[in-house]
Amino acid sequence: MSSVLLEMKNITKTFPGVKALNDVNLQIKEGEIHALCGENGAGKSTLMKVLSGVYPHGSYTGDILFSNEVCEFKDIKQSENLGIVIIHQELALIPFLSIAENIFLGNEQAKNGIINFNATIAKTKDLLNVVGLKESPNTPINQLGVGKQQLVEIAKALSKKVKLLILDEPTAALNEDDSENLLNLLLEFKKQGMTSIIISHKLNEIARVADSITILRDGKSIETLDMKKDLVTEDRIIKGMVGRDLTNRYPDHTPNIGETIFEVRNWEVQDPANPDRNIVEDVSFSIRSGEIVGIAGLMGAGRTELAMSIFGKAYGKKITGQLFKDGKELKLTDITQAINNGIAYVTEDRKQYGLVLEEDIKTNITLANLKKVAKKTVVNGHQEVIEAEKYRKQMNIKSPSILQKTMNLSGGNQQKVILSKWMFTEPDILILDEPTRGIDVGAKYEIYSIINTLADQGKGVLIISSELPEILGISDRIYVMREGKFTAEFTREDATQEKIMKYMTRTGVEQQ
Known part of the structure; x- marks a missing residue:
């Protein structure tokens, strides 16, 4: 022994x-x-x-x-x-x-x-x-x-x-x-x-x-x-x-999918560290209202770079291509313009880019849309508390109060604060990059339920995830990305782990 x-x-x-x-x-x-x-x-x-x-x-x-x-x-x-x-x-x-x-x-x-x-x-x-x-x-x-x-x-x-x-x-x-x-x-x-x-x-x-x-x-x-x-x-x-049986890892959801509300055409992004290389190459895709669209791919495939470049050119050089929202072309040159046009991006690195860890829950939730709780340049503290409390309850953020510093929250609760921050901007398109990374199964279920609720409100949701069961469990439609290009597109019914892995690891394009 x-x-x-x-x-x-x-x-x-x-x-x-x-x-x-x-x-x-x-x-x-x-x-x-x-x-x-x-x-x-x-x-x-x-x-x-x-x-x-x-x-x-x-x-x-x-x-x-x-x-x-x-x-x-x-x-x-x-x-x-x-x-x-x-x-x-x-x-x-x-x-x-x-x-x-x-x-x-x-x-x-x-x-x-x-x-x-x-x-x-x-x-x-x-x-x-x-x-x-x-x-x-x-x-x-x-x-x-x-x-x-x-x-x-x-x-x-x-x-x-x-x-x-x-x-x-x-x-x-x-x-x-x-x-x-x-x-x-x-x-x-x-x-x-x-x-x-x-x-x-x-x-x-x-x-x-x-x-x-x-x-x-x-x-x-x-x-x-x-x-x-x-x-x-x-x-x-x-x-x-x-403390209980969790019979289903993914909540049941019947989508109510409408018309196309967001479209990306012929999108290309140059690697800022290597001018001779496009990290995103000729990518086109669409999202409909009420639809959850997944992007699967290996690390280094260009998924995050694609998302950040769409979000007000937050990444990349010599970005070319077109963005359309509700049929109207968007010309986004910075993150503020992306937010003002109803696009939100939840980063994969919540501690470095998603949160101000030294600040409290209240400050983090209202940070991306201060104009909603301010008059001219003065923040209405009372209104800020009301809004933050609303999201704390709605998102089930476990904390003694909205004044707790986000650095002292668990990973799952930090993720809920980030989601609250971007929901507070009232987006039409929500891009979620590895939304459940480092989160336990119970908190994941809650995040999935929130995503479904957002889709039910008619929003378009784009999810990037390295976990294939998650992509399959939550998405209505799936794109596969490899070396900066989309290599396949699957409906929920046609997608399997084997098919997705096949197109994550080889070239070629398949439309289902």
Whole structure:
């Protein structure tokens, strides 16, 4: 029987107005992959920040035992010295430094204050070989895709002689191939005796690699399941997470589709970093009132670039083509014009581009349409409160008040704030880029219900998603994009995962 490597006993952590962890218990066996599951806001990331010293001893109650020793970490450095290394969902890499410089940042290979670059490069090569990354150690981080950046983070963790590797949503921003490679790497580490904790909302991935699963709900530990001994299914995990059976991942919806309200013709966008390359090439599509249109494609296919270029030329150079709304051509030169013409864009990166994290819910909701709550240049604070409260209730944003800072909300509730912000602009066309990334199944269902409601109001909705089941479950019509071009179009009835994958990975055009 494997010995216990980590035990967390009766952990309680409180923030102003909310108890994030309430008497949580967790036990991790040596050499296992242990998954943490729960809805957004259940306390998973908070628990791992307590463990790793991000939240220091004294800011919580309860005990941490690692290798049978009581630990009272004052900071993350102390936990790393014991071999506990956490990789956060937001990667902590410096874009303009090289792979080698990032891996040994704060852990420099130096003697008498002088860095030994030969030793740094040699050790980096060894680490990159372990994680299967073939890039040169001198490659700048900003030249790597997200999947390779994730591998650099793991290499950085390995450089610290890791005993317990914690990965918070490691595949949230990865495509299927990169996710598969990362999971295989974790399984290889397990063979070598490493212990891992993985936080993920992708239940199929958890079922594939985890030995045990601990489920958190509302800041409490509900149960721990042994994947070999217990009858573990996705439905059982979901029931533990949300406290009820979720019989259907996608709400039933009968669309009421009308006339074409938005059309894009022969759209082309030049890559701003490479003038010789069009990142979007000769794309045409349409959206009808009440219709939910999906765009499927691999990362790098040009989906986000297409959406941002449409939204007031927020991305790209030498953009050509035509936009039509209600049969009238639009000439949009900036984001303000896009908003004024009834177009809204919910970005895939909610923390960097979607929200002002330091501001409260009220400010974020009204930010894109201040003229609705202002007279001339003076904001009517009372009216702002009324509008924000309306959306907090309508969207079921879980928070003590509209004055709570958005940085303290769970991912699902942050996403609801962004949707509220753009609904407040009263758009006719709503572009949603990865609207449920990093969100649990319960919150996803709520987001899908909101999307259906918007369509029922006669709005046109465009969804970009890397999750094929989501595209199939929510869309009325689907376009497939590959290398900047649309390669296929399917109705809901004709679309299958196999067909979509076929046209995501090869050229050719098919109209259904």
